[in-house]
Amino acid sequence: MFYKTTRIFTLLLVAILIFSCSEPSNDIIRFGISSAPLNLDPRYATDAVSSRINRLIYQRLVDFKEAYTPAPSLANWRVVTPSHYRLSLLDTQVRFHSGEPLTTEDVKATYDYILDANHGSPHRTTLSLIESIVVIDNKTIDFFLKKPDPLFPSYLVIGILPAKLIEKQHPFNNRPVGSGGFRFQNWIVQNRLQLKRIADDQLFEFVTISQPTVRVLKLLRGEIDITQNELPAELIKYIEKQPDIVLQRHPGSTFTYLGFNSEDEIVGQRKLRLAIAHAINREEIIHYLFAGSARLSSSVLAPEHWAGDSSLAVYPYDLGKAQLLMTELGYSVDHPIMIHYKTSSDPFRIRLATIFQSQLAKIGIQLKIHSYDWGTFYGDIKSGNFQMYSLSWVGIKTPDIFRYVFHSQSVPPNGANRGRYVNAKVDALIEKAQFEQSPRLQSKYYQELQHVLFNTLPYVPLWFEGHAYIANRNIKGYKLNLLGNYDGLNSITKNSSLL
Secondary structure (H helix, E strand, O other): OOOOOOHHHHHHHHHHHHOOOOOOOOOOEEEEEOOOOOOOOOOOOOOHHHHHHHHHHOOOOEEEEEOOEEEEOOEEEEEEEOOEEEEEEOOOOOEOOOOOEOOHHHHHHHHHHHHOHHHOOOOHHHHOOEEEEEEOOOOEEEEEEOOOOOOHHHHOOOOOOOHHHHHOOOOOOOOOOOOOOEEEEEEEEOOEEEEEEOOOOEEEEEEEOOOHHHHHHHHHOOOOOEEEOOOOHHHHHHHHOOOOEEEEEEEEEEEEEEEEOOOOOOOOOHHHHHHHHHHOOHHHHHHHHOOOOEEEOOOOOOOOOOOOOOOOOOOOOOHHHHHHHHHHHOOOOOOOEEEEEEEEOOHHHHHHHHHHHHHHHOOOEEEEEEEEOHHHHHHHHHHOOOOEEEEEEOOOOOOOHHHHHHOOOOOOOOOOOOOOOOOHHHHHHHHHHHHOOOHHHHHHHHHHHHHHHHHHOOEEEEEEEEEEEEEEOOEEOOOOOOOOOOHHHHOOEEOHHHO
16 A cells, blocks of 8 residues: 555665765755755745745845734834835845845835736736835835735735846846845756855755655765655654654645646536545545644635634545536546646655545546656646646735635736636625725635635645654754744754764
């Protein structure tokens, strides 16, 4: 059975460890990641790895110091009127890594660029309510909105870029220049990105290693120092027994789902998506594949979010109901239908795909799996070139995710409505919630919206994935958080004498 940990796997680990040297090569801290960042320009980055690394390189006006609660980062804000926000930089001594001071001109240039439809930024939809931006002085800047939106400060999370380099069309995507705690150092080859921590000149290298087993083996051999997430349950269980390895776990808010092309004549049928929702045995997958480090989900927002809805039940595993729905559509195990499913080439995601394939075969769906390198896979999803796929939304903090993902005007490149989902009621509720001034009513609209999405199933919600961090014992000071970002790198140290 695919859930069982094989003895061959354990013997392979032992054999490699016997003939390996654990001595680190130097004082660089190496972070093993499952896929390389696609874009180090925060105006365009949407994938999880890019976003997490960009947090280290760039600073933003507003951040989320506590889960789901916006707080000042580069600037604080004051509501002059419901459609007029005045922001003031907290520190006028902040400088970009190029040496230039960060001023409100840079803030304006960054957001003006995103708002220009000719540039095709995927973040433009969220920020399109901005009517104009006016610089008052080097420290003060005004944002005027087309309509009031009490969530507006939560949208100001884009990393600020230097205006002079924006004007020169500097290639930030592979030569980033920010003002954060980490400076871009080198990216000679695609799988090795180097950043330097400014506080102490500590050098970090992000090494792309797609195979989780290889990633763990390299960590045990000292070829990398740390890695985080994308690890199957049997690897985590094995790691827990290693005396020289530190393991941290933390609940997460990373929302994993099945996505569908609404324009497709097969998966565009709600009844078929409902059959899939009942045919996926989530509890079994969480138990065996995630070793219990995930929790069931019914919506993009976690139930503890202020706009979440804890009353939403999850779709129960009900094979009989799923089979009945398929029969009503004219399909069965004896008369199956084929659906093409796209995923990345990451072994963990391929394994998950084979589980879906096995479970859906029981209701008459033959899942044809297509796996690609991350860039190709992600490109296909953004362009709508798919029938069915699975992905995760990482680090969701505000309910503007609903406009970005489900509004009919958010089809790429204007947003992330990749399934081309169109629902007039959803659009209306998004508009009502976004511009409602009463927090109570706003929460009510978002909860009503989640019920509509739950029933129409543009996504089949699966689970919220937890986070797992492993490191050699000479790495100290890393702390995981709910969002699973890499902020812990700000404080970690490496003591080579412990090896």
